[in-house]
Amino acid sequence: MNYFNSIPMRRQLEEIGHCRFMEHSEFSRGVEALKGKKIVFVGCGAQGLHQGLDLRDSGLDVSYTLRKEAIEQKRQSWKNATENGFKVGTYEEMIPDADLVCNLTPDKQHHNVIPAIMKLMKKGAALSYSHGFNIVEEGQEIRKDITVIMVAPKGPGSEVRSEYVRGFGMPCLIAVHPENDPEGKGWDYAKAYAAGLHADRPGVLESSFVAEVKSDLMGEQTILCGMLQTGTILCYDKMVKEFGVEPAYAVKLLQYGWETISEALKHGGITNMMDRLSNPAKIRATELAEKMKKIMKPLYQEHQDNIISGKFSSTMMVDWEAGDKDLLKWRGETGELEFEKVEATDKAISEQEYFDRGVLMVAMIKAGVELAFETMCSVGIKPMSAYYESLHETPLIANLIARKKLYEMNRVISDTAEYGCYLFANKCVPLLADFMKNEVKKDDIGAIYGEGKTTAVDNEELIKVNKNIRNHPVEEVGAWLRDRMSGMTRVV
Numbered sequence: 001m002n003y004f005n006s007i008p009m010r011r012q013l014e015e016i017g018h019c020r021f022m023e024h025s026e027f028s029r030g031v032e033a034l035k036g037k038k039i040v041f042v043g044c045g046a047q048g049l050h051q052g053l054d055l056r057d058s059g060l061d062v063s064y065t066l067r068k069e070a071i072e073q074k075r076q077s078w079k080n081a082t083e084n085g086f087k088v089g090t091y092e093e094m095i096p097d098a099d100l101v102c103n104l105t106p107d108k109q110h111h112n113v114i115p116a117i118m119k120l121m122k123k124g125a126a127l128s129y130s131h132g133f134n135i136v137e138e139g140q141e142i143r144k145d146i147t148v149i150m151v152a153p154k155g156p157g158s159e160v161r162s163e164y165v166r167g168f169g170m171p172c173l174i175a176v177h178p179e180n181d182p183e184g185k186g187w188d189y190a191k192a193y194a195a196g197l198h199a200d201r202p203g204v205l206e207s208s209f210v211a212e213v214k215s216d217l218m219g220e221q222t223i224l225c226g227m228l229q230t231g232t233i234l235c236y237d238k239m240v241k242e243f244g245v246e247p248a249y250a251v252k253l254l255q256y257g258w259e260t261i262s263e264a265l266k267h268g269g270i271t272n273m274m275d276r277l278s279n280p281a282k283i284r285a286t287e288l289a290e291k292m293k294k295i296m297k298p299l300y301q302e303h304q305d306n307i308i309s310g311k312f313s314s315t316m317m318v319d320w321e322a323g324d325k326d327l328l329k330w331r332g333e334t335g336e337l338e339f340e341k342v343e344a345t346d347k348a349i350s351e352q353e354y355f356d357r358g359v360l361m362v363a364m365i366k367a368g369v370e371l372a373f374e375t376m377c378s379v380g381i382k383p384m385s386a387y388y389e390s391l392h393e394t395p396l397i398a399n400l401i402a403r404k405k406l407y408e409m410n411r412v413i414s415d416t417a418e419y420g421c422y423l424f425a426n427k428c429v430p431l432l433a434d435f436m437k438n439e440v441k442k443d444d445i446g447a448i449y450g451e452g453k454t455t456a457v458d459n460e461e462l463i464k465v466n467k468n469i470r471n472h473p474v475e476e477v478g479a480w481l482r483d484r485m486s487g488m489t490r491v492v
Ligand SMILES: NC(=O)C1=CN([C@@H]2O[C@H](COP(=O)(O)OP(=O)(O)OC[C@H]3O[C@@H](n4cnc5c(N)ncnc54)[C@H](OP(=O)(O)O)[C@@H]3O)[C@@H](O)[C@H]2O)C=CC1
Pocket: 042, 043, 044, 045, 046, 047, 048, 066, 067, 069, 070, 075, 076, 077, 078, 103, 104, 105, 106, 107, 109, 112, 113, 130, 131, 152, 153, 154, 155, 156, 157, 158, 412, 413, 414, 415, 416
């Protein structure tokens, strides 16, 4: 039964709105609460491996448990753990002694994994998640003596590790399940775990399982993954099939363009990204973004509504039951995209050119970030949480596209994110078809915007556009949070 739908409305609203930026002083005990405790990770994939490496380097006792077949067949997860010097064993060997069991298996497996490990967990042990789907959407009930916490990094596993290695960390949401904190130790454990990932350096939000699920699903379906997938498909087709851009050049502009453009977001928000354009290009990008926002708003709202009501999760669970029929079909279609098959040209594109030739891409990022942020806030998700799930994480997913294109990006994110990404993109691509056909001009994408033309603009128009950009609420909360994250990696 859906947990969120089972609680009274007043509680629903409280849980969705649970969000507090935690002070550095609250982490002064570092990992102490978990020091000397036996921490056993279930699963050694995208998050499991990288979080385990971070916690071990922070002085904690980490080992892994995998299903028997993975150990016997020496699968990739077994290699990940053993090649990094971790002890690995079966559930029966590892779980009974564990003080904290970290469930880092795919969300679609949780309803199988949790009952299997729960019966082996010792009395008074703790169980941790990095995403609350199983608790909130499936209503998984956990034995009453077990403490249930969540430490949810706001970025892909590989970056959780790379940020740690370079002395920083990935922002996290932490939570304690209100139904499972029998000894009152949940927050101490969650804080120690977050400190072990160095999440306290960029920032930790005290949150709830509900707020994390309802914001995480929305971010990944729309701006983070769905929108970048949509934008890549539409921009590639427009450039190659209509404007005669060489395919290998279009691939390069898109594959590395999202990363280069969104790097500007990371440092100075939408304002800085837009300031990288010439004045006429900035006015044009704002115009395109406003038009797209108008068209896409109902779709963003539909996704958020379905996430809140539980319709999204029940639809996805039907696909789980059907052996991932839709997911596998959509994954296959992504693999068949021309963008995936054509190799990027080795012709140089300078950092500035990505902006000058990618005005439509800039507009798509502006529209997507603002709409995702606005839609999340409109249902009671707090601005800081909405910021992490929109503007903050966009450059991190763009980094994955630069390294792996779309197909592999979708394999690195969680199964839940992958399903939601295709679901959104399959609707958004046709939704923007008329806009792409009638509104997008040759120098909006692929060519240098306004090349050879005057850069003169009307003062009043520029002032209006700058106001539109700078006064958006995502910019206010973003500036505050970024002040606290000034050490994040510079990619480009
Ligand atoms: N991917 C990401 O970057 C993010 C993920 N999360 C959350 O983290 C959690 C883990 O996701 P992610 O890291 O993507 O997961 P992965 O798909 O990378 O996890 C794979 C691991 O889970 C194991 N596994 C798969 N099925 C089972 C099963 N039935 N029983 C036991 N072990 C199994 C695999 O082992 P085997 O070799 O046996 O298949 C492998 O070790 C999810 O809750 C997700 O929402 C949160 C933030 C970001």
